Amino acid sequence: MKLKFLTIGVVTFFCLSSYSQVEAPKFGKGLLNIVGKDSTWTMKFAMRMQFLGIATWDNGTDNGFVNPEQNFLVRRARLKFDGFAYSPKLRYKFELGLSNRDISGTSEFTSNAPRYILDAVVMWNFHHNFELWVGQTKLPGNIERVISSGNLQQVDRSLVNSRFNIDRDMGIQLRHHFNLTDKFLVREKFALSQGEGRNVTTGNLGGHQYTARIELLPFGKFKSKGDYVGADLKREATAKLMLAVTYDSNQDAVRTRSNLGSYMANDVGFYETTINTTFVDAMFKYNGFSLMGEYAHRDAKDPIAKNSDGSETGDLVLVGDGLNLQTGYLFKSNWEVSGRYTNINFDNITGRDTETQYTLGLSKYLLGHKLKVQTDLSYLSVDGGTDELMYRLQMDVHF
Numbered sequence: 001m002k003l004k005f006l007t008i009g010v011v012t013f014f015c016l017s018s019y020s021q022v023e024a025p026k027f028g029k030g031l032l033n034i035v036g037k038d039s040t041w042t043m044k045f046a047m048r049m050q051f052l053g054i055a056t057w058d059n060g061t062d063n064g065f066v067n068p069e070q071n072f073l074v075r076r077a078r079l080k081f082d083g084f085a086y087s088p089k090l091r092y093k094f095e096l097g098l099s100n101r102d103i104s105g106t107s108e109f110t111s112n113a114p115r116y117i118l119d120a121v122v123m124w125n126f127h128h129n130f131e132l133w134v135g136q137t138k139l140p141g142n143i144e145r146v147i148s149s150g151n152l153q154q155v156d157r158s159l160v161n162s163r164f165n166i167d168r169d170m171g172i173q174l175r176h177h178f179n180l181t182d183k184f185l186v187r188e189k190f191a192l193s194q195g196e197g198r199n200v201t202t203g204n205l206g207g208h209q210y211t212a213r214i215e216l217l218p219f220g221k222f223k224s225k226g227d228y229v230g231a232d233l234k235r236e237a238t239a240k241l242m243l244a245v246t247y248d249s250n251q252d253a254v255r256t257r258s259n260l261g262s263y264m265a266n267d268v269g270f271y272e273t274t275i276n277t278t279f280v281d282a283m284f285k286y287n288g289f290s291l292m293g294e295y296a297h298r299d300a301k302d303p304i305a306k307n308s309d310g311s312e313t314g315d316l317v318l319v320g321d322g323l324n325l326q327t328g329y330l331f332k333s334n335w336e337v338s339g340r341y342t343n344i345n346f347d348n349i350t351g352r353d354t355e356t357q358y359t360l361g362l363s364k365y366l367l368g369h370k371l372k373v374q375t376d377l378s379y380l381s382v383d384g385g386t387d388e389l390m391y392r393l394q395m396d397v398h399f
Contacts, residue, residue, distance in 0.1 A: 028370030031399050034083075042083035048150050048398035050075040059387035074099045075156075075394065076149055078118070089126070093137070095119040108202070109263070115199040118168065133173035136198055140173065140189035140213040141166040141246055142279040142294050144324065146228055151369045153230030153290070153328055154361040155376050155392040158342045160322035164296035166248050166277055169193035169209060169259050170200070183220035189213040195250045197259040206272045207251030209259060213279075215244040222285060230292075231338075232285040232330055233368050239286040246279040256317055258298070264305040264315040271305035275317055288330040296322040303349060320346035334365040338376075354383040370398040 025033050030046040052075035057065035077099040084091045095118040097103055103114040121135030138146055144157050145165040157165075171193025178186055194200065195209035217227070219241055223234035227242040250258045252272035264271040281294040303317035322345070328338030340359040346352035361376035373395050380388040 028367055028398055040087075041085050044080075044082055046080045046399055047078065048080070048396065049077050050149070050394055050396050052155070052392065052394045054393075055391045057389045059389070065389050073101070076102060078102065085122075089124065091123045091125075093119050093121050093123070105199075109196070110199050111201045113199075113201075117199055129177050131175045133175065136168060136170045137173075138168050139166050139191050139193060139209075139211050139248070140175075141211065141248065141277075142296060143228065143242075143244065143281040143283060143292065144294055147230055148228075150396060150398055151229045153292075153326065153336070153338050153363070154340060154359060155374050155394045158294075158324040158326070158340060158359075159344050159355060159357055160294055160296050160324040160342055163257075163318065163320075163344055164277060164279075164298055164322050165260070166209075166211065166250075166258055167260055168198040169195065170198070171209070183218070185217040185221060187215040187217070189215075193259075195253060195259050197255070205263075205270055206254045207274070209248065209250040209253075211246065211248045213244060213246040215242055217242050222283075226285060227283045229369070230290070231328055231336055231363070231365070231369075232288050232290045233365065234285075235288050235330070236285045237287070240284070242283045244279075244281050246277075246281075248277040248279075250275045250277075253300075253317075256315060261318065262315065264313065264317075266305060266313050267307040267309075271307075271313060271315065273303065273305075273317065274301045276300070288332075290328050290330075292324075292326045294322075294324040303347070316350060318346060318350055318352070320344070320350065320352070328361070330365075336363045336365065337361070338363065353385045356381045369396065372396050 030044040032045045034043045053072045055068060055070045058067045060066035079096045081094040082092060096116050097118045103116055105115050106112055117136065119137045121133055121137040124132045126132055140146065142161060142165055144161045145167065171191060173189065173191040176188045180186060191211040193209045194204050195207060196205060219239055222240045223236060226232065226234050248258065251274050253275045254264055254270040254272055255261045256264060258275045258277055276299050278297045279294065284291040298319050300317040300319055303319045305313040305315035307313055323343045324340065326338065326340040328336050330336040338361040342357040344355040357378055357380045359376050359378040361374065363372060363374040365372045375393045378390045380390065
C-alpha cells in the first residue's frame, strides 16, 4: 500500500513541481508524457488493468462435466514508466505489478518482500546497431513470453509458456541487428544473467544463465513491431515472417524449471544441475491473418535431485517437450476468431501425464490492444488423468 501512495506521489510531484512540459496524450498513449525543459530526459507514465472471470469443469465421464468452479479476479494491474535519460540513446523501462498474481512468490529468497518490480532496465545504444541492456527484464526466450501480456491474441498464454518459459532475470544483454539485403533483417540477442529469477536478493545460488537468440525476418520488419504483438491489427499489406531459435543454459541451476519453479533443497543446501532449454518459434502475418508456432525442449544433466549420499530428495527438473500452434483472423469490424493447439509431453521420469489443450477464442478490439474484450473456451485432455473444460472472459484497459 505504501508503494502505491509513493508512486502516485512521485507522479504528482513531476506534474506540479518540475520544470517540464507536460503533454496530455490520447487514450492508450500513456497517462502522462513528460519532457524535461532542456529536452535531456523524457518519461511516459502508463497504467493497465485486466479483469478476468474464469469457470472450470472436470470431466466426470458418465456424469459429463462436473465440479464447477468459478473465480473472478484482477488478473493484472500494472504501472509502467519509460523514456530516455540524458540522451535518446539511453532508454529505460520501469514496470511495477500490483495484483496478487503479479507480486506472489514471496520467500526467504526475496527477503520475504512482495515482488513488485517486474522490469527495471536501462538500454544503451552505444555503437551503431549495438545495444546493451542492464537490469531486470525478460530474457530473449520464446516469442509468446516476450509478447506483453497486454498484447496477447487470447486471454492468456499457452501451457507451453507456463511449463517451459525462462521468464525474467537480473543481468546484462547485448543486442545487435543487421540487414542481409534491403529487406532481409537479422537480429541477434545474447544474455548473461544470475539464473535465479526476478526480485531474488540472496545472490547467486548456483551458476549463471546464458541465453542466445537469433531472429530472421526475410520479408522485412513488421509494422509497429507486430512480430511481438498478438493478432494482425495492422493488417500487413505484404506477407511478413519471423523465424527464430533460442538456446538457454542455466549452469548449476537450483530450481526445477531453470530460473523458475521450486528450489531443490538437499542435505547440504541445494541440489545443482545444468538445465538447457531450446525454443524454435515463428510468427507470420498477412492481411488480418496471423500464425504463431512454438516448440520448446528442456533437458538437464541429471534431472533427479539427490542428497550428498546419492539418495533422492523427491524434487526433479521438469524435462520434456512442448508444442504450441496458434492462428487467427481479424475481420475489418475488429472482431477476431482465433484457435490454439497445445501439447505438453514431459519425460517419463517426471511422472507427469501428457497434456493436450484445444482453445477457441473470440476478441473484440475497441481500440486495438489498449481497450478490448476477449473470451475463450478450452478443452484440456490429460492422458490417464481428468480432462477439464475451461471458459474465460477478460477485459483489458490500457491508459
